[in-house]
Amino acid sequence: MLETIITAPFTIECRETKIPEIGDNEVLVKVERAGICASDVQVYHGLHKYVTYPLIQGHEAVGYVEAVGSLVDHVKVGDKVAIQPQLACGHCFACKQERPNVCETLRHFGISSPGLFVEYAAVPAWNAVKLSSDMDFDKGVFIEPLSIACNAIEKGNVKAGDRIVVIGAGLIGNLIAQTARIKGAEVLVTDVMQSKLDLIKKHGIKYCVNTTQEKLSDAIKQVFGDQGVHVIYECAAVESSFEQAISCASKASTIVIVGNFKKPYLLEIPLLQRREIALLSVMGTSRKNFIESCEIMASGLINLEGLISGRFPLNELAKAYQYIDEKKDILKVLLDV
Numbered sequence: 155m156l157e158t159i160i161t162a163p164f165t166i167e168c169r170e171t172k173i174p175e176i177g178d179n180e181v182l183v184k185v186e187r188a189g190i191c192a193s194d195v196q197v198y199h200g201l202h203k204y205v206t207y208p209l210i211q212g213h214e215a216v217g218y219v220e221a222v223g224s225l226v227d228h229v230k231v232g233d234k235v236a237i238q239p240q241l242a243c244g245h246c247f248a249c250k251q252e253r254p255n256v257c258e259t260l261r262h263f264g265i266s267s268p269g270l271f272v273e274y275a276a277v278p279a280w281n282a283v284k285l286s287s288d289m290d291f292d293k294g295v296f297i298e299p300l301s302i303a304c305n306a307i308e309k310g311n312v313k314a315g316d317r318i319v320v321i322g323a324g325l326i327g328n329l330i331a332q333t334a335r336i337k338g339a340e341v342l343v344t345d346v347m348q349s350k351l352d353l354i355k356k357h358g359i360k361y362c363v364n365t366t367q368e369k370l371s372d373a374i375k376q377v378f379g380d381q382g383v384h385v386i387y388e389c390a391a392v393e394s395s396f397e398q399a400i401s402c403a404s405k406a407s408t409i410v411i412v413g414n415f416k417k418p419y420l421l422e423i424p425l426l427q428r429r430e431i432a433l434l435s436v437m438g439t440s441r442k443n444f445i446e447s448c449e450i451m452a453s454g455l456i457n458l459e460g461l462i463s464g465r466f467p468l469n470e471l472a473k474a475y476q477y478i479d480e481k482k483d484i485l486k487v488l489l490d491v
Contacts, residue, residue, distance in 0.1 A: 155273035158471045161208045163200030166472040174276040181282040182221040183235060183275045187291040188489040189214035189299070190474060192324075192414065194264065198475045201416070205265060211471075212271035213239035213264040216294035217491070219282065226279045234285040236297045237270060237277055238444045239263040255305075255438035262438075271471060273491055283444060286452050293451055295488060296329075296458060301439035301447035302412070303329035307337060308443060309434045310385035310410050314338025317378050321370070321399060322389030323350035323362070325461065325485045326412055330387050331359050336455050342377045344370055345390075349483045357457040370398045382407065389413045400425060408432040461485045 159167045176182045194211050196202040219233045229235060241261040242254030249257050261267040263277075285294055303326060312318060316339040320331045323345035331341045335358055342361040345351050351362040363373040374383060382404035388396050391413025399409050400422060409431060426433060439447070450456060463481065465488040466474040478484050 156468055157210055157272040158468060159208050159210055160197060163207075164198065164475075166198075166475070168469045168471070173274045176221060176223050176276045178223040178225045179279050180223045180276050181219055181226055181229060181235070181279050183215075183217045183237060183277060183282060184220045185215050185217040185270055185273060185275055185491045187216050187295045188212050188270055188468075188491060189295045190478065190487045190489065191299070195475065195478055196414075197265070202265070209264070210268040210271060211264045212269035212489075213237075213262060214295055214298040215270035215275070215491075216285070216289075216291050216297070217275075220274065223279065228279065229282055229284050234287060234289055234291075234294070235282040236285055236294055236444075236448060237263070237275070238281045238283055238301075238439070238441070239270075239298065240438060241267055241278065241281070252442060253440050255440055271468060271489065271491075273468070283448060285448060289452060292462065292488065293458060296456070296461070296486070297444070297447045297451050298439070299325055299486075300329050300333070300451060300456065301444040302326055302436065303333045304443040304446045304450070305439045306330050306387060306410055306412050306436045307333050309436055310387070310408055312337050312339050312385060316340070316384040317381060318342070319344070319370075319374060319383050319386045319399075319402075320389060321345075321387065321395045322391075322413060323347070323354050324389060327387065327389035328354050328357065328461065328485070329456070330389065330412065332357055332456055333450065335359060336450065339384075340378070342373060344373065347483060350485075353460045353485075356459060365395075365398075371402050374402055384408065385410060387412055391415045393419055400431070403429065403431045405429040405431070408434060411435040463487055465490055467491075 242257035246258035263269045318334045318339045320343045361377045385408045386399045389412045463484045468491045
């Protein structure tokens with residue numbers, strides 16, 4: 155089978171190797187489609203703090219079950235599955251709270267454990283989540299990023315009628331906005347790139363503001379008046395946007411940090427205290443969020459039009475990264491395995 159390995163920043167090798175054997179409680183998945191995440195790009199650039207080389211990348215993948223271990227009974231050969239990427243212990247404090255995404259001994263496909271940019275992957279049975287037989291693989295590969303959006307929506311306790319602001323209209327911001335809309339919330343999305351705002355309008359988000367042209371505070375006032383905002387999602391991972399989120403947050407509201415910040419940041423804690431603003435964070439996804447993501451994707455309520463920015467065969471992973479580096483409005487690049 156073919157596998158891709160990043161041996162050093164900006165260096166990808168493709169090689170043939172044996173199809174892995176599986177244990178009694180494992181599943182062999184024939185990977186059909188994989189997605190390149192922003193964290194994969196970080197690894198390619200040598201900017202990920204928790205990665206050592208060489209590494210097989212990839213944590214967003216779907217495919218067919220090729221074989222099952224003797225103790226596996228929830229999937230069978232031929233089933234379509236999405237792979238939940240966390241490798242958790244199952245018994246630490248976080249795991250007992252049903253939050254394996256922050257397990258004390260967490261390993262993660264493609265980051266701290268060999269990943270899914272391969273033709274065949276041997277994964278623990280728990281990580282193989284069955285999909286409906288009619289699930290399109292192009293849709294299925296968005297289940298993992300959508301599950302992060304589901305986690306964010308759960309953290310913000312979003313309900314029908316809530317007023318939501320999403321800062322950053324990249325892939326995750328887009329999916330958070332769409333999921334909040336599905337929940338019945340009113341949604342305002344901001345970005346500095348007009349093309350992303352134009353796309354998210356096509357996805358049913360009515361209020362979109364380019365913050366190079368209008369202040370966030372003015373946009374909130376124009377859209378929601380003096381009613382206040384229930385939740386602000388910071389998806390841009392930019393200090394200036396985080397400052398905007400804090401300064402524009404209503405009293406008794408919530409800020410949820412979703413963007414992947416790269417360095418420490420000084421918080422104006424007294425401002426948070428005096429307004430009693432809840433500050434929460436999102437890292438990956440729980441099992442509940444992953445299952446919910448599968449259900450939402452199967453429902454057809456998520457609009458994926460325009461979210462696929464390019465696609466490459468697995469053996470052209472290096473070309474895929476070059477393509478991403480050359481573009482400025484990439485949302486999701488897929489690998490056809």
